Every structure is written in C-alpha cells, then in structure tokens.
Amino acid sequence: MVNPRPAELVVKVIPEPVLRRLPVYYQYLKKIVQDRPVEYISCTRISEDLNTLAIQVRKDLEITGAEGRPKVGYKVAEVIKAIENFLGWNNTTEAYLVGTGNLGSALLGYQGFKDYGLNIVAAFDSSPEKIGKEIRGKKVLSVKKLPEMIKRMGIKIGILAAPAAPAQELANMMVEAGIKAIWNFAPVKISVPEGIIVQHENLASSLAVLSKRLALLLAER
Amino acid sequence: MVNPRPAELVVKVIPEPVLRRLPVYYQYLKKIVQDRPVEYISCTRISEDLNTLAIQVRKDLEITGAEGRPKVGYKVAEVIKAIENFLGWNNTTEAYLVGTGNLGSALLGYQGFKDYGLNIVAAFDSSPEKIGKEIRGKKVLSVKKLPEMIKRMGIKIGILAAPAAPAQELANMMVEAGIKAIWNFAPVKISVPEGIIVQHENLASSLAVLSKRLALLLAER
DNA sequence: GTTAAATAGATAAATATTTATCAATAAAAG
DNA sequence: CTTTTATTGATAAATATTTATCTATTTAAC
Incomplete structure (x- = not known):
C-alpha cells in the first residue's frame, strides 16, 4: 500500500490558462450584480454569456473552491469571494x-x-x-x-x-x-x-x- | 487507401503559445543585431539567453519556415524576416x-x-x-x-x-x-x-x- | 583526408489541458 | 407524491502542447 503524501505538501499546481480565465469570470460576475441583483447563476448561463463551454466554467470554478447546487447554480456573491480569496485579491x-x-x-x-x-x-x-x-x-x-x-x-x-x-x-x-x-x-x-x-x-x-x-x-x- | 486532403485545404493551425513566443524571439534577435553585428545564431544560444529550451526554439522557428545549418545555426536576418512574413508584419x-x-x-x-x-x-x-x-x-x-x-x-x-x-x-x-x-x-x-x-x-x-x-x-x- | 563536435530536422514519448460522458441531486412541474 | 428537468460533481476520453530521443549533416580541428 502506498502512503499518500500529507495534504500540506501536495501543492496543487494551477494551470495558467485557468488562472487567466478566473478574472474574466470575476469581471463578468461583478458586472452582473452591478446591473441588477442576481442571487444565483449557473455555469450554463455563464458559458453562454462568455461564449465558452459550461464544462470549462465548472472546472475552473471548482478550482476556486466555489460550490454550486444542482438545478440552481452558484451563489454569485460566493463565487466572487471565492475567486478573490483564491487569487489573494482580498487583501491589498x-x-x-x-x-x-x-x-x-x-x-x-x-x-x-x-x-x-x-x-x-x-x-x-x-x-x-x-x-x-x-x-x-x-x-x-x-x-x-x-x-x-x-x-x-x-x-x-x-x-x-x-x-x-x-x-x-x-x-x-x-x-x-x-x-x-x-x-x-x-x-x-x-x-x-x-x-x-x-x-x-x-x-x-x-x-x-x-x-x-x-x-x-x-x-x- | 485514403485520399489525403489537397494541400491548399490543410490549414495548419498554429498553437497560440507558439504565436505568442514568436515576438519574443523577434525582439531578442532585433536587439542582438542592433547591439553588434551577428550573422548566425543557434537555437542553443537563443534558448540560453531567453531561458527556455532549445528544442522549443527549434520547433517554433520551424513553423515560420526559417532554415538553419548544422553546426552553425540560423542566419539572424533570415529568422527576423521569416517571423515578419509569417505574422504578416512585413506590410503595414x-x-x-x-x-x-x-x-x-x-x-x-x-x-x-x-x-x-x-x-x-x-x-x-x-x-x-x-x-x-x-x-x-x-x-x-x-x-x-x-x-x-x-x-x-x-x-x-x-x-x-x-x-x-x-x-x-x-x-x-x-x-x-x-x-x-x-x-x-x-x-x-x-x-x-x-x-x-x-x-x-x-x-x-x-x-x-x-x-x-x-x-x-x-x-x- | 579523417575524425570529432555541434547542430538542425524528424520522429516519438510524455505531459498538460480541454472536452465529453455519466451519475447523483435538488428543484420544479404535473 | 411522482416524474421530469436542469444542474453540479466525478470520472474518463480526447486533444494540444511540450519535451525527449535519435539521425543526418555540416563545419572545424587534427
């Protein structure tokens, strides 16, 4: 039986393309809530608006730790926070x-x-x-x-x-x-x-x- | 037996990372000749100066159609021209x-x-x-x-x-x-x-x- | 001339990234 | 209350990109 590495040492390296897409979601979501109050949003919706694939959006958001609910989607405010935290944009x-x-x-x-x-x-x-x-x-x-x-x-x-x-x-x-x-x-x-x-x-x-x-x-x- | 597509229809799609690297070589080579007259340069040399891998440089230059000579390398002026032509930077x-x-x-x-x-x-x-x-x-x-x-x-x-x-x-x-x-x-x-x-x-x-x-x-x- | 060294070019392997498929879940409709 | 639907989350496949290996070639040194 192989001993898995302790969790702290497993530095999950994030693909650069993913990192580059996160701010696009971030800007998009900020604009969404600014325009009108929206509580939930689905990957499908995001992908349509940004002209990408829903699977990619889901994968990307998964990396930030954001969690969605079936049939409803993600809480917009939570995703924004998740991206901020993930990128270290929460403190100056x-x-x-x-x-x-x-x-x-x-x-x-x-x-x-x-x-x-x-x-x-x-x-x-x-x-x-x-x-x-x-x-x-x-x-x-x-x-x-x-x-x-x-x-x-x-x-x-x-x-x-x-x-x-x-x-x-x-x-x-x-x-x-x-x-x-x-x-x-x-x-x-x-x-x-x-x-x-x-x-x-x-x-x-x-x-x-x-x-x-x-x-x-x-x-x- | 499978008929290959006619050459004209095979639009070789260039990976975006390659396209993004070409200007880096271009800027580097232009600076090289500007600093002092150098006729030939090898992939090894380029890769050392730009801190990448020689194989990658060779692959990238291959795409532009530039040709080098064993033991000597590429003619700097030709590579510059090749990149310009390839990117369509030769005419304004x-x-x-x-x-x-x-x-x-x-x-x-x-x-x-x-x-x-x-x-x-x-x-x-x-x-x-x-x-x-x-x-x-x-x-x-x-x-x-x-x-x-x-x-x-x-x-x-x-x-x-x-x-x-x-x-x-x-x-x-x-x-x-x-x-x-x-x-x-x-x-x-x-x-x-x-x-x-x-x-x-x-x-x-x-x-x-x-x-x-x-x-x-x-x-x- | 002959040999050694450096290099491009071709082919193959490895890795990273994207895209697809499937199962589980929760909400909404009937 | 049951069925349908939209959705996430997990797993798998496909594709793209990078890196390695090998061969052939040319120059320069001996």
Whole structure:
C-alpha cells in the first residue's frame, strides 16, 4: 500500500490558462450584480454569456473552491469571494512603479487595480523634470531612492514600465533590494535569479495572435 | 487507401503559445543585431539567453519556415524576416483607436507598433474637449464619425480602449461598419458575430497569474 | 583526408489541458 | 407524491502542447 503524501505538501499546481480565465469570470460576475441583483447563476448561463463551454466554467470554478447546487447554480456573491480569496485579491498588496512614460502614466491612472488588491503607492523615474512632481495623484521619486524605499517599505511587487534599454538594470536593482515579483511591461525579456517571479506583459505577443488570425481570415474565402 | 486532403485545404493551425513566443524571439534577435553585428545564431544560444529550451526554439522557428545549418545555426536576418512574413508584419496595416483615456493615449504614443506593421492612423472619442485636438500627434475625431470613416478608409482593425460601459456598443458599431478584428483593452468580454476576431487584452488575467505565483512563493516554508 | 563536435530536422514519448460522458441531486412541474 | 428537468460533481476520453530521443549533416580541428 502506498502512503499518500500529507495534504500540506501536495501543492496543487494551477494551470495558467485557468488562472487567466478566473478574472474574466470575476469581471463578468461583478458586472452582473452591478446591473441588477442576481442571487444565483449557473455555469450554463455563464458559458453562454462568455461564449465558452459550461464544462470549462465548472472546472475552473471548482478550482476556486466555489460550490454550486444542482438545478440552481452558484451563489454569485460566493463565487466572487471565492475567486478573490483564491487569487489573494482580498487583501491589498502595495507595489512600486518604475518608469513614468506613456504606459507608466496610464498604469498609474488605472482605477481597476484596486479591485484586484493592487495599490501602486509611488512611482520612480530618472528624469529630473518628473522627479518631485505628481502623476495621476502619485508621487514621482528618483530611481536613486528606489532600493532604499523598497527595503524601508518592504515592497514585494515592482511594476517595470521603463524602455527596453535600462530594463535589466532596473530589474537587478529591484531584486537586490528585496522585490519578489516583477510585472514587466518593457519590451525585453529580463533575467532574474531563481525564486523571483517575472510576469512578462508583451503587447507584441497579443498582436501576433491577432495579426495571424486576421491574415488567415482575410486569406480564406 | 485514403485520399489525403489537397494541400491548399490543410490549414495548419498554429498553437497560440507558439504565436505568442514568436515576438519574443523577434525582439531578442532585433536587439542582438542592433547591439553588434551577428550573422548566425543557434537555437542553443537563443534558448540560453531567453531561458527556455532549445528544442522549443527549434520547433517554433520551424513553423515560420526559417532554415538553419548544422553546426552553425540560423542566419539572424533570415529568422527576423521569416517571423515578419509569417505574422504578416512585413506590410503595414492601418488601425483606428477608440477611446483616448490614459490607456488609449499610451497606445497612441507607443512607438513599437510600427515595428509590428501596425499604424494607428486616427483616434476617436466622445468627449467634446478632446475632439478636434491631437494626442501624441494623432487626430482625435468624434465617435459619431467612426462608422463612416471605417467604411471610407477600409480599416480592418479597431483598437478598443474605452471604459467597460460603452465597449459593447462601440464594438457593434465597428463591426457594422466593416471592422474585421478588434483588439479589446476594455475590461469586459465583448460579443461579436461569427467571423469577426476579438483579441482580448486583460491586465487582470496577467495580474492573476502574478498574484497566485507570488502568494505561493510567500507561503512556502 | 579523417575524425570529432555541434547542430538542425524528424520522429516519438510524455505531459498538460480541454472536452465529453455519466451519475447523483435538488428543484420544479404535473 | 411522482416524474421530469436542469444542474453540479466525478470520472474518463480526447486533444494540444511540450519535451525527449535519435539521425543526418555540416563545419572545424587534427
């Protein structure tokens, strides 16, 4: 007889596609309750509205721990909570943003982050004209202060919205100072030591999918 | 004996993960040649620099039709061209942008798009203060003119950077006027008729992956 | 020349992810 | 109260994607 591993050690690894779909349900359900009070909703209904398969929705929700009732469906509020808890969006995480160009400014002004438990508390830039000013209500500090501030405030997430050229160096600086996760919007792959998380955000990747699909579409007939 | 399908009808469908990786190679290779003139590069080298597996790189490049030589590797310039051709980035596609808030403005100012064969030729907004002005050098027109302009210019790609609320309506308007592909940055899933492409860009999805991985990292030990 | 090394290309195996099927359950209809 | 229906939850199958193995080829070193 084989001894099963103790439950604590079985770290169930969640497929990335599932993780990426959860926020879609989350946004959808939040909109649902906002538009009109709905207590229950079924996977069938969700899948029709989001144009996917009911089985997939069921599988995905199962992972969050949400439980439904036959013939009725899931309690909307419970699913929202389940997704929040599962993703760790129930309590706020503070982050620093580095680079206040077009994209950086847009990210600073994005109101949606607070729904996802993310709070950008300050921005950093190297340009003297920007340092000391405020952008979208957030203080802009000199990148020279970045390491010290990361340490002092115990910041764990860094959002990198700098140009390609200085991106790697800025990432090194952040990691050195104790950042554990970098959300990278710079159009280069950055290297980090083992144990540090990098989430690469690449517009070009999405555009590639779009371009190819459009090309195929226009080519057929 | 089974008759194989004629070659023209065998539309080889490309896995989305592959499509998403191609721009990463593309950016990497462009940077390589920019930094110093390199004629050949091997999969091994690429995989080391990008921290992936050589086999994957080889498989991915194979799809673009690039050919390498044993012991030497691929001609850098040829791979770049192969990716461009494969994704249809070799000739420019014109696009309209709808919504000139923080994100819309950032997209208007993004210089990288021209490398990917995308040219945002005009922007549309409903706010009277913005109409008639220029943002990042691009004219802002009234959304009322959107359908007419799409038809007149034969625009095929619409970039939707509006708030969630009007997103669906704007999408409808675009499709009605002849748009074939929508790059959607609004934080809602939008529905379109069969045959129209929607590429959903969801920051929350990426953040979900980051959040979960960070939570797991901080939880261990 | 001959041999060794590095690499692409082809084929096969392994793994991850999606989709389908079936059984159990609770609500609603008759 | 019984039957029907819609639904979840569990299990299984199918498909997609990644990773490994093997072979052939080309270059460079000896």
